[in-house]
Structure formats: C-alpha cells, structure tokens
Amino acid sequence: MECLYFFVDGYKGNIQEFLDPNCVRFLISQLSLTRNCIIVALILRIIGNLAMEHIELLRNSEVIRNLAMLLKSPKQEIRRLTTWAFSNLIGSEKEFIDDIFEYKNGEIVEELLWRAEHEDFQVKAFDILYFMIWKVAKECLCCFINICKKGTVEQIMNLVDSKNIIEVLVDSLKENSDEDLIGGCLDALETILWSYKDHFEDVRGILQKLSSCGGYPVLEDLQGHQSQSVYLKVSEIIEKYLDFA
Numbered sequence: 001m002e003c004l005y006f007f008v009d010g011y012k013g014n015i016q017e018f019l020d021p022n023c024v025r026f027l028i029s030q031l032s033l034t035r036n037c038i039i040v041a042l043i044l045r046i047i048g049n050l051a052m053e054h055i056e057l058l059r060n061s062e063v064i065r066n067l068a069m070l071l072k073s074p075k076q077e078i079r080r081l082t083t084w085a086f087s088n089l090i091g092s093e094k095e096f097i098d099d100i101f102e103y104k105n106g107e108i109v110e111e112l113l114w115r116a117e118h119e120d121f122q123v124k125a126f127d128i129l130y131f132m133i134w135k136v137a138k139e140c141l142c143c144f145i146n147i148c149k150k151g152t153v154e155q156i157m158n159l160v161d162s163k164n165i166i167e168v169l170v171d172s173l174k175e176n177s178d179e180d181l182i183g184g185c186l187d188a189l190e191t192i193l194w195s196y197k198d199h200f201e202d203v204r205g206i207l208q209k210l211s212s213c214g215g216y217p218v219l220e221d222l223q224g225h226q227s228q229s230v231y232l233k234v235s236e237i238i239e240k241y242l243d244f245a
Contacts, residue, residue, distance in 0.1 A: 028066050041077060047089075059095075064108070071115070079115070086143050087139055090147055186237065189237065193241045
C-alpha cells in the first residue's frame with residue numbers, strides 16, 4: 001500500500017520510470033478484485049492524476065469498464081473519486097467521451113446525470129488523503145461541463161435531446177454559490193446554445209427547453225451576482241441568444 005501512496009500526490013517526477021501500461025492495467029484490474037476501500041481510493045486517485053498528466057498510460061486499459069462498476073458503490077468517497085476520475089478522463093481526450101457514451105448504450109451518462117441531480121453538493125472538509133473536496137454531485141456536473149468543452153457537436157446535442165442536461169445545469173446555477181462552478185455551468189450552457197445555433201442556425205428549440213425548466217429567471221438573477229466574471233458571462237448569453245426566443 002505504501003507504494004500506492006507514493007504515486008498518489010507526492011511524486012512529481014517522470015512517472016513512466018515506474019509505471020508502464022502493463023502496471024497501470026494491473027492496478028485498474030484491482031478495482032474489481034479488491035474490497036479494500038483504501039486501496040480502491042488510492043488507485044482511483046492515481047487514475048485521476050494520470051488522466052491529467054500521462055493519459056497515454058490509460059489508453060487500451062479497460063479503465064472505463066472498471067470505473068463504471070464503482071459509480072454505484074455504497075461508499076460516497078469511492079463514488080466521488082470515481083466521478084472525479086471520469087471528469088479528468090473526459091477532459092483529456094475525446095476518445096474517452098466516445099467510450100463513455102457508447103458503454104452499454106449510455107449507461108454511464110445516465111448514472112452521472114442521476115447523481116448530478118440526486119447526490120449532495122455539500123462541501124466536506126477533507127477526504128481520506130487530506131485534500132479539500134466537493135461531494136459527488138459536483139464531480140458529476142464537472143463531467144458534463146468537460147463534455148461541453150471537449151465533445152463534438154453531435155455528443156452535445158445527444159445530451160440535450162435525449163438527456164435532461166439543461167435542467168441539471170439550471171438547477172446547479174440556482175442552488176450553488178461557488179463562482180467557479182457557476183462559471184463552468186454558464187460556459188457549458190453557452191456551448192450548447194452555440195452548437196445549436198451553428199448546426200440548426202436557430203436556437204428557439206433549445207431556448208424553449210431552457211424556459212420550461214425555469215432558466216430565464218435564473219439567468220436574470222445571476223446578472224446581480226457579485227462576481228464580475230459571472231456577470232459578464234451571463235450578460236453575454238442573454239445578449240447573444242435570448243433575443244431568439
């Protein structure tokens with residue numbers, strides 16, 4: 001277990017000197033084999049870090065399949081680290097977004113959406129490795145923010161047409177005060193609006209969805225946000241797109 005701690009957050013050198021793709025595949029396989037929650041949490045932390053800095057070590061590793069099994073873990077910390085790892089994978093390469101959409105006909109996307117709506121957003125003080133964390137819902141939301149950043153227009157439209165991503169974004173804007181999270185949700189919403197305008201040359205359909213889930217008053221309220229960055233982002237969305245309604 002001590003060697004796992006070495007790779008979690010303390011080692012900053014060339015990790016490829018110690019972990020090759022075969023070692024990574026072995027670690028990932030342990031997610032479905034061990035019942036030790038500490039070991040699982042450490043491996044998830046390693047996966048999340050690799051996704052940010054050494055994504056090549058995770059290709060062809062069956063990481064998506066092994067992570068998917070942990071989304072329904074009874075341990076909230078395991079679910080949080082799993083969704084955090086998914087968010088980092090999504091933010092690293094478009095190929096992982098394809099894999100997540102395709103896995104069992106969208107099962108992962110459905111589970112992430114459900115948890116974004118039903119899990120707790122409350123901040124915990126520290127996790128088992130003494131890092132400030134948010135709970136599961138925020139990490140799930142970050143997955144969809146990253147899909148909107150990195151995904152294709154087709155993937156973004158799939159989220160809107162067959163999932164309730166607009167409602168999830170609006171609820172998150174309404175219920176959270178964290179400036180970075182609000183900014184991420186606004187960026188995702190603007191990307192969705194831009195994608196529809198670019199593809200259909202019309203955003204009235206998507207604006208109807210936004211209106212039906214109470215998005216207009218939420219955006220108007222955010223114009224009074226104390227953050228200048230939030231104010232500018234929401235004002236730009238209103239100016240550029242809401243006139244199409």
